[in-house]
Amino acid sequence: MVIDPKPTVERIRFFDVEEDLSRLSENEKKALVHCIAAAKIMTEVYQEQFDQRIKGIREKLAADTSERAQIALKYLNVQGGPWDAFNEERPFVEGVGERPKGINLYPKNVTKEAWDRWLENHPGDRVAFESPYTKIIRDGDSLKAVSYSAAYAEPLERAAHELELASEKLDAGPLKMFLISRAAAFRSNEYRHSDMEWIDTDGTPFEVTIGPYEVYADQFLSYKAMFESFIALPDPEATKELQAFAEHVPEFDTELSKQFGYTPKGAAIPLEVVRDVYRGGEAAFGRMFVAYNLPNDRKIHELKGSKKVFSRTMMEAKFSLVGRAFAERVLKREDLQHYQFRNRLLFVLCHELAHGLGPGVRMAGGREVSFEILLRELHSTLEEAKADMLGVSLLRHFAKKGLVSEEELLGSVATEVVAFVQGWVASYTEAHAKGSLIEYNWLKEHGAVSYDVENGVFDIDPLKSLDAMTALGEEFMKVQFEGNYDKAKVFMERWARVPPEIPPLVERLKDLPLEVHPIFKV
């Protein structure tokens, strides 16, 4: 059934983003303009990956002056497609049908059984089929992998050209090198080299993240990456403070590696705090990310690590325009004082740092396999929840080192409980929200958090919560380390269910702001 998007649109907090570019030189500004042009092309490619009908739907809605059509158009620009990710992926445009699990990256109606059977009979196809950078099509009775560079050759060539023009305006340095190698990757479909060069970019003179990255949209197998782009300016003061934390991560990783028996990376993790200039492709739609850890290629994690980028713009917007309203509703009066931007920032920082921790690959059938391949569609949820829980252990480690105060440590727990509820109002199935279900059920079972039905607020025991979260982090490490799909599935079925007290609460919070959506003035 097609839903009316109006009530949801009214709960989106739109806000303008216009960064001051005066710190850039004239040539840097010219380079930025070319990067923004390339970033905008990522939206075209993304829509092609998502559903080929989107362009036509947009044109049809734009031509229709009725209020309903105009609201649907506004919401199409929030969601990126005609399905409402904040409402169990239900369609809000007539005639589009259900969202295909594999969107436009797999043939219609291909089943997991057919997929497995094909790979059993065609083992030589496995690498291309499991690649994040191919789409799968039907070719007569056969299945066939087509590289992104071939499938989206025309827009990717335009984007490559813009990146090269940008590189010509920049002085020698990591960003210039990355722009050149990423342009080459758009043509060759070989992303590893430029992904590694991206880690060396340090957000100066500005941050450019562009290419196929996340696999969340692939609800069929979680293999295929969607194109996106993020252009931002550095926040040097905040970056410096966070780097001080990062220096203590390797010693934590070493402790963890002894416990679980893997080889620690031992390298400091590069990170940046930035302010948004532009988002394109997947980054521009649905939930706005506040931070990310890239690249996702586990092999690169082993070889070189990863880089973390934090969007101060989006963290502040979400905190003040959405989060505060939730905190006021679901926290007890004495816990509300802990709902501070600083405490949330620390939690998010540690979540992102924790994504890079732990083992990444294991041997299976005589070859090295990443966990995401073994754990399939369960991986995204497990990885997000792992990052939350291992992040808490990391925060405790920082507290022990005196980098974080006891009050900040305890206060961050309250901000996470608020974040659970915020996620569930949007969805129970999205990776982070589903991960939060595991966390909440676990905390509840361990007597650390309970929902006071009468007063509609959560009772939080922060000390018990910290211990329970640490223990759950260890569970996630075990599940990932084993890489056993069936066992992981049993774990998920046990912990990721929606507890009965939550839907009535979520129902009562349906008047609160749901998400922020930036309007970029470039």
Ligand SMILES: [Zn+2]
């Ligand atoms: Zn995450």
